[in-house]
Amino acid sequence: MEEQLHPAPATQTYVTVILPLAVPKPFTYEVPEPLVPEADFGKRVEVEFGKAKRYSALIMEVTNQPPAAYQPKLLLSVIDESPIVNETQVRLWRWIADYYLCTLGEVMNAALPANLKLSSETILSLSPLFGQDFSDLNDQEYLIAEALTIQKEITIDDVRGILQRKTVYPLIRRMLDKRILYLKEDLKQKYKPKTIGCVRLQEPYASQPKLLEEAFTKLSRSTRQVEALMAYVQISRGLDHVRKQDVYDKAGVDSTVLRAIEKKGIFELYEHEVSRIGGYEETTIEASTLSDQQTRAMAEIRAGFEDNKPVLLHGVTGSGKTRVYIELIQETIDRGEQVLYLLPEIALTTQIVSRLERVFGDDITVYHSRLNNNERVELWNSVLNGKPVLLGARSALFLPFSKLGLIVVDEEHDPSFKQYDPNPRYNARDAAVFLAHLHGAKVILGTATPSLESFSNTKKDKYRLVEMPERFGGLQLPEMKIVDAKQELKERKLQSHFTSVLIDALKTTLEQGQQAILFQNRRGYSPTYRCTTCGWHAECIQCDVSLTYHKYHNNLRCHYCGYQTNLPSSCPACGDKKLVIKGFGTEKIEDELKIYLPEARIARMDLDTVRGKHAHARLINDFEEGRTDILVGTQMVTKGLDFEKVAVVGVLSADQLLQFPDFRAGERAFQLMLQVAGRAGRKHKRGQVIIQAFNTTSPVLREVLAGDYPGFFTREMMERNQFQYPPYVRLIRITLKHTKPATVNDGAKLFEKVLKKRLGDWAMGPAVPYVSRIRSYYLLDFMIKVPKDPKKLAYAKASIREATEYLNQAKGLSNVRVSVDVDPY
Structure with missing residues (x-):
């Protein structure tokens, strides 16, 4: 009898997935036989991780190799019918995770819209778009929808209990796609679908156009109704939906006429939902002819592109850089490629958006943080399907481009391109250059005031420099004037926070029917509320910063954590009632300006006044159309605005x-x-x-006055070289956080021991930062200065990982948080 041997194992399929968690490595799962045909790169899958928690993970590799260190769990389901990401995206994610010292899961979390990230705790509710019509639902969808009419909110774990089945993510995905369900966070935004009022024919006229003669006879007693029907017939040729407004405009009628025709059984008035990512419905225009300077710039840019170098377009404000971008975008679209146009803050660039829309119409889509989750998924899919032009803030980098040909980084110097918290702490400008490299795309960085890093790259021949030193149309640059506020204070000319020079200039501006912008980089009414007797000042209970007084709400607020409290009637320290407010923010400027210029119409633009989805656009429109005389604001007023009548900037x-x-x-x-x-x-x-300053001797002020960027660059680079700061070295800031000062101190000592053993003089710290406590966490900083050498940078990062691991394994210190910021900005 033949001896029985062990049977050869069947070939098994495994998938390596990215989990939307800060775990150091991707995880591998075994694929059950029935799911093997569906398990492909870029699809989401339902997996169990940890103590019975479930997540939607992303397949990054399909393999026949099991993991060596652990027994893989089974994959529960495949959620998607087709991939939602491509391989180039995942290569960008890997680079960001490696360069900025974070995990792939953290990058995935930042990259994917919330509706594409599901977990056991995800809270679901009925969509406002679902009209309680259960007739088209299958049995499982019916049970979920019925449960939500009773409970209002349920979790995905609740869905499993209701259906008595473990794998529910594909069903949830289908119900989200059909707009039966919504994630809870969407409802916080009071989401309403975008609709337009439309009109169509009722039966039998809709299906039998020959009967329209009968309809005209019905309306023959009312000339206006006949004209409205005639207008509808003319407009409707070749259109699926006829807007009510178009009928009003063409026939010169109003809504009462259309309602009367509806009562006679001829018209039906209805709301048509349009895509929530919007569409441009106006007539597009031809871009203007290029000036000589723009034509020269285009030739130099093309030469830079031929050398496969990023181009830094250094053009003064008003030189016509946007027109150059429009030309480059049009060329890219004509080649059948996609364009990514990055702006520092999308809410602050209303004018640029509308200008590009006038040229490119529906080819352009805007992606930003104020879109709700369903809007983001729609936009994600439109880019996946080849939408030509995508205009967005830094997170637009993560969209699934398939044929990217050009990246424009406008205002490349702006700090808003840097993500500060949470991970990944990436710089979108630098990541855009790498993304362009992955796609073989061209990249242009544009600004009137280049960052020192970018300008020094042109000196090293890494970037091609193209300059536009003249304003478009031969307009002169503004006259710059520095006013000595200290001298005015001595001469008793200073009126509150305004010099006599500024007040006189504002009065003249208003008399001439012109407008003014005042810039103060601090919001609120006053940054300090102080006792004159003992020196006490109001501080945040969670952060080591002064509370700012906001007059409109009559309370004190922390600009770091959002803590708010009422004004104390007496000093909490000594009991005295002599409490005063010190310093000034935008709110106080707006308030006091009304005393000196009572006739002026004043508006304020800062974080407090632009919180609403369309608040910023309203402020811009009011100023643009002359309903506001003076706009007071923080750095928001410096970005992307172009107004015809601004005569004075203070x-x-x-x-x-x-x-x-x-x-x-x-x-x-x-x-x-x-x-x-x-x-x-x-x-x-x-x-x-007009620039007001108490210390007028600063070299920076002289350089601003002369508009002398080369002089500024040369002097600043000498100082950076002397003290070893970027771009001569790479900086890495490491912050340790804990709610107990003793614990963070002990953690810092241990961290320092490992770090300095490996990095020596490169590592500095620990040191107490400028703001030493935020949201009840005590902070300690380390700063690493690494010579500009890729191998040394890799060694420094490996040392930081080792020190972090050592700290995490130390008894009593494992919950000290370590955040790493590579190239802090």
Whole structure:
């Protein structure tokens, strides 16, 4: 009898997946036989991880190799019918995770819209779009919808209990696609579908056009109704939906006429839902002819592209950079490729968006943080299907481009391109250059005030420099003037926070029917509420910062954690009632300006006034159309705005910008002042810029006054070289956090021991940062200065990982948080 041997194992399929969690490595699962044909790269799958928690993970590899270190769990279901990401995206994710020292799961979390990330705790509710019509639902969908009519909210775990089955993610995905379900966070935004009022024919007229003669006879007693029907017939040719507004405009009638025709059984009035990512419905226009300067710039840009180098377009404000971008975008669309146009903050660039829409119409889509989750999924799919132009803030980098040909990074110097919290702490400008490399696309970085890093790259021949030194149409740059506020204070000319020069200029501007912009980089009414007797000042209970007084709400607020409290009637320390407010923010400027210019119509643009989805656009429109005379704002007023009638721009406190404790303070001050100055005198006449300062001796002010970027660059680079700061070295900031000061101190000592053993003089710290406690967490900082060498940078990162691991394994210190910021900005 033949001896029985072990049977050869059948070939098994495994998938390596990215979980939407901060786990160090991807995880591998075994694929059950029935799911093997469906398990492909880029699809989401339902998996169990940890203690029976379920997540939607993303397949990044299909393999026949089981993991060596653990017995893989079974894959529960495949959620998607087709991939939702492509391989180039995942290569970008890997680069970001490696370069910025975070996990692939954290990058995936930042990249995917919330509706594409499901977990056991995800809370579901009925969509506002679901009209209680259960007739088209299958049995399982019916049970879920019925449960939600009773309970309002359920979790995905509840869905499993209701259906008595474990794998429910594919069903949830289908119900989200059909708009039966909504994620709870969408409802917080009071989402309403975008609809337009439309009109169509009722039966039998809709299906039998020959009967329209009978309809005209019915309406023959009313000339206006006949004209409305005639207008409808003319407009409706070749259209699926006829807007009520178009009938009103063509026939010169109003809604009462259409309702009367509806009562006679001829018209049906209805609401047609249009795509929530919007569409451009106006007539597009031809872009204007290029000027000589723009034509020269285009030739130089093309030469840079032929050398496969990123191009830095250094053009003064008003030089016509956007028109150059439009030309490049059109060429890219004509080649059948996609364009990514990155802006620092999408809400702050209303004018650029509308200008591009006028040229490209429906070819352009806008992606930003104020879209709700369903809008994001729609937009994600439109890019996947080849939408030509995508305009967005930094997170637009993560969209699934398939044929990217051009990336435009507008205002490349702007700090808003840097993600601060949470991970991944990436810089969208640098990531865009890498993304362009992956796609073989061209990249252009545009600004009036280049970052020192980008400009130094042109000196090293890494980037091609193209300059546009003249304003479009031969307009002059504004007249710059620095006013000594200290001298005015001595001479008793200073009126509150306004010099006599500024007040006089504002009065003249208003008399001439012109407008003004005032810039103060601090919001609120006053940054300090203080006792004059004992020196006590109001501080946040969770952060080591002063509370800011907001007059509109009559309370004190923390701009770091959002904590709010009422004003104390007496000093909590000594009981005295002599409490005063010190300093000034945008709210106080707006308030006090009304005393000196009572006739002026004043508006304020800062984080407090643009919280609503369309609040920023309303402020811009009011100013653009002359309903506001003076716009007071924070750095929001420096970005992307182009107004015809701005004659004066005032910078109220240059000192605050220059005295900030950061090695980039001079660079930021130079950029902000020149950017806000660029808002003056854009169309018909030369503008005036008035900069108020108590210390007028700063070299930065002299360089701003002269508009001398080369001089600023040379001096600033000498200082950076002397003190070893970027771009001469790479910086990595490491912050340790804990709610107990003793614990974070012990953690820092242990971390320092490992770090300095490996990195020596490169590592500095621990040190107490400028703001030492935020949201009840005590902070300690380390700073690593790494020579500009890829191998040394990789070694430094490996050392940081080792120190972090060592800390996590130490008894009593495992819950000290470590956050790493590569290239802090």
